Amino acid sequence: MASEKQRLPVVAVAGLSCENSTFTPSRTRAAAFHPKRGQEIIEHYQFLCPKTSLGDEADWKGALIGHALPGGIVEKRSFEELVAEIIQRLSDICQALQNPLDGLWLDIHGAMYVEGHEDVEAELLRRIRAVIGPTTIVSASMDLHGNVSRELAHQADIITCYRTAPHVDVWETKMRACRNLLRTLKVRNIGGSLPLKAWIPIPILLPGEQTSTRDEPALRIYAAVPEVEKRDGVLDAAIWVGYAWADEPRNRAAVVVTGWDKNAVADGAQELAATFWDARHEFKFVAPTGSLAECLDTALGAKARPYFISDSGDNPTAGGSGDVTWGVTQLLARPEFREATGPTVIYASVPGPEAVAIAEHAGVGAIITVTAGAKIDNLHAGPITITGQVHSIKHGDPHAQTEVVLKTGSVFVILTKLRKPYHKERDFTELDLRPRKADIVVVKIGYLEPELYDMASDWMLALTPGGVDQDLGRLGHHRIQRPMWPFDTHLEAQPSLKANFIPFSNEHLSAEEVA
Template sequence: MARRPVIAVAGLACETSTFTPSRTRAPAFHPQRDSDIIKKYPFIQPGSPLGDAVEWRGALIGHALPGGIVTRDAFEMLSAEIVNRLTQIVASTKLDGLWFDIHGAMCVEGLYDVECELLKRCRGVIGPDVLVSASMDLHGNVSRQLVCHTDLITCYRTAPHVDVAETKERACRNLLQLIQRKANGEETVRPLKAWIPLPILLPGEQTSTRDEPAAHIYAAVPEVEAMEGVLDAAIWVGYAWADEPRNRAVVVVTGWDKEAISKGATKLARLFWDSRKDFTFVAPTGSYEECLDAALASDKRPYFISDSGDNPTAGGSGDVTWGLTQLLARPEFKTESGPKVIYACVPGPEAIQKAVEAGVGAIVTVTAGAEVDDIHAGPITMTGRVHSIKHGDRHAETEVVLQVGSVFAILTKLRKPYHLEKDFTELNLTPRSADIVIVKIGYLEPELYAMAKDWMLGLTPGGVDQDLERLGHKRILRPMWPFDRTVEDPDLSAHLIPMSNTLLD
């Protein structure tokens, strides 16, 4: 019986805003190890084609909620464990491949290009001959060095990301194909990568693949992938809320035919560059006041508003109180007979404890928020009735809904994103019957998007402010669109990058 190839799985993921004062620590990554990693991904479990064809070995993966810069101690501890576990795997078997399961926009105190640094440490254990396939978020950042250290590198093709599992499976399937080529003694195993950086840095809220021009740009990706001699094609939008030189859009096309991958990469890069002036926000935008005025004047229910500046799924601290403070100051919502509003959310551990002790139905006065990010507003104190309590959430741990006038404010022990209808219904809230639903988010995730009868993107302050120039980037490469409106046409010829053993030194 032929030997099954052995592939290890490792990686750390955290989309990190350098403009958010919070810090991300090791427990936030919820590390998974060994067989728990295999259980996480159905496409590598026994009974699946990849699961039966490969012996999968889980080292360690950790996926943190986006947030502030990762502490150096957290990174060193988790990366050391990854290296140690890979060392044990290599000592016990012949390792053929590594699936590098990352996001691509992680920042760590005192380090640069962290995903590449982590992969270099992994390469130091597994060696230069083991094949590596990286799967990433399209909001990740791809340096030339990271491309050099990988054999395959790909990313999502949708935003909102509805192809996460599909992308990761593709990364593993392509990796197996390379391993099989090597086992069959084919002369050319490692593909070339055509890498093209673009001087464009846009927020996700202007580049959703639901809308043009991103829709037609990303529609061209599978067309390039289908070209003879091409194995994979990918476009990274990049991550706008970190101030690093690697942060920008990038195209990578992978394959064995130099002419094909170069032509395909240039095609995608040209589509992106030529469309740069066409990117606009995914919804009507306005100040918070303008959004509330529009929602109150509309007959569309529920009306959603994105409190986008403190979006925890983009790297916001999640505890900015500015939006809730402004909401509760409006006279329209002062009484219980006012328009019903759901607001998600503000963390406040002490407020949670006090509300839980008082119980559902009790009237309490609590203070929450601004424990981390008090730049834009201080803690908020409010008096209201405890509407519901829920324990055991993966992110929030404990959630409380406090009714203040006609506003149902969700408070959490720890920050949490609200993307699903059940996030609300499990708190005895019915967003479909609300007048206004306000969430700390950018573009609406699919369930909320389908639920909203109308919506606006509030241009609110915070660590992931949509007004990028207001944040004050200093380290990104310039010129950069849209920071510089007179950017000359860049050189869109492809850089052909083989895997470089010299970078392992």
């Protein structure tokens, strides 16, 4: 009996995470997820290691996790391959235990899209449930740019997401998901029930660049989340903005509040949903916007240096293919930058494996002519040919593999073997570039990540074309649930924002509830 009391709960860890634009022609394959297995997973999540507060509260078992750089739709074969391994590893863990798992932490994003599947995170969890059973408590952690369908809320017992954008609370959120799981296990072990789940879909779908928690109204909306969580009888509260660049019925904002006091849970969920809906007219872009030409004109006329410009339509961390050449083509066509004495500009970046190989062979200092980009996404511009001097070469980047800087006129163009996001100052300085000394820095990004934001003396968001176009009307959504703000600006009557209590995972979800 004593040994039974001292037994730690056994909790498995699994998940697949990616953000996939249905408007990007690229495809995401299994290798892009960089899968981790078994003990690697525990070492990756250091807060689960022994001699940490969470690590010592459970026996954590790694199955398989994978996190891919956002991009185009995940190939079905790749998804099936990864899911099959997750299922097999969870089956092996359960078989070794000769008992059901006590819990599962599911680390997902919420905006993955797979060929032949919709609401794929719910599909993943359905398959996992077939192995771990209905009584294993599942706690999911998500990105606030993910989507929460009724079915996903049903399959998961507890669900939470980031509360900041840019996401500076990633690890805090993952740890919260684990703490919520352990707390729920303790309640159940003393005869308590699972927490209730109130889910409210909100007919709003906006890009992250209009919902950053740096600015109002998202700042105050998300500030209300922990206040709801503090209430007696509430375990967790969360708001999802949703993912704007996939055309899928589940894509929209949502609120989920979990806890044991029905009134507190319902009231908290309804208050958060109403706060979000009531603020719909206030959402605006995080920076002044314009065409790329307008942004360049403004930057050239400004005294602020460095002046950052987001080439937002092909942002690889939102789901862009990363190889759209429209922006760099427009930039290099400007007469102001054709001479070496012109304003110093850094452009990040364009994939071009053949161009990178030529530069590697030629070496630093060589004058070369290369062609790059538009190998995958040529919907907006074709490959670009550049003549310039090789400024630097760097090997070993986990995303790009090899990077080359080519100087043409007064512009330093970064070419990569594989696509890469440029979010940190060292991404530039390790290429012998000095972004703080540049006149203009153009980056394929949406809102500026913290280090870029701190470097920028001023900045603009260029509304450029690509698979994650900020002008959502240009993309052509036709499968999202309508009416939807701001696609339907006549949507003035308040929709039903009543708390929907979702059945426990071991209870049946009717066809009407699924719809």
